[in-house]
Amino acid sequence: LHSTERSCLLRELHRFESIAIAQEKLEVAPPSPGQLRHVFFHNALPFVGFGFLDNAIMIAAGTQIELSIGVVLGISTMAGKYCQIRNCLFLFSRSSSLAGYVEALASRLGLSIPDLTPKQADMWQTRLSAHLGKAIGVTIGCILGMFPLLFFGDEEEKLEEKN
Numbered sequence: 001l002h003s004t005e006r007s008c009l010l011r012e013l014h015r016f017e018s019i020a021i022a023q024e025k026l027e028v029a030p031p032s033p034g035q036l037r038h039v040f041f042h043n044a045l046p047f048v049g050f051g052f053l054d055n056a057i058m059i060a061a062g063t064q065i066e067l068s069i070g071v072v073l074g075i076s077t078m079a080g081k082y083c084q085i086r087n088c089l090f091l092f093s094r095s096s097s098l099a100g101y102v103e104a105l106a107s108r109l110g111l112s113i114p115d116l117t118p119k120q121a122d123m124w125q126t127r128l129s130a131h132l133g134k135a136i137g138v139t140i141g142c143i144l145g146m147f148p149l150l151f152f153g154d155e156e157e158k159l160e161e162k163n
Contacts (some may be wrong), residue, residue: 019128023103028117028120031125032161033113038114040129040132041111043137045137046103046137047133047134048137048140051138051140051142052144053145054142054144054145059145060147
């Protein structure tokens, strides 16, 4: 850069630095209840989808392992549960990669990012709202993801008759 360009750049950097310092000194109002609701739903909706996929996959695959491999090998229910736990851990790592797809779908459906300043986003109220949204969202998703249990009644009765 030429000396005139460097001095122009330095002036602009000092101007932006003084603006940033002034903004740091300003008191920021906490997020409004509407903004906190927006943060809650912004975090909850993707986790509903994630919990649904995670639980549905784990229930379907775990039951199939118990009904097929457990019966063939003649292993006990506890050993079958151990295999099921190992499988669920594997599937959890696989379904965790689905979270990105669920979030992308939510953004395509029009779920916008809450309009907060960086200071507001870092406030305890906002973090609490985000964590509650995630926890309640994944809980609702897991409850909805239990639908495969509706289809496994006959297989479990057959398994109990064989034992």
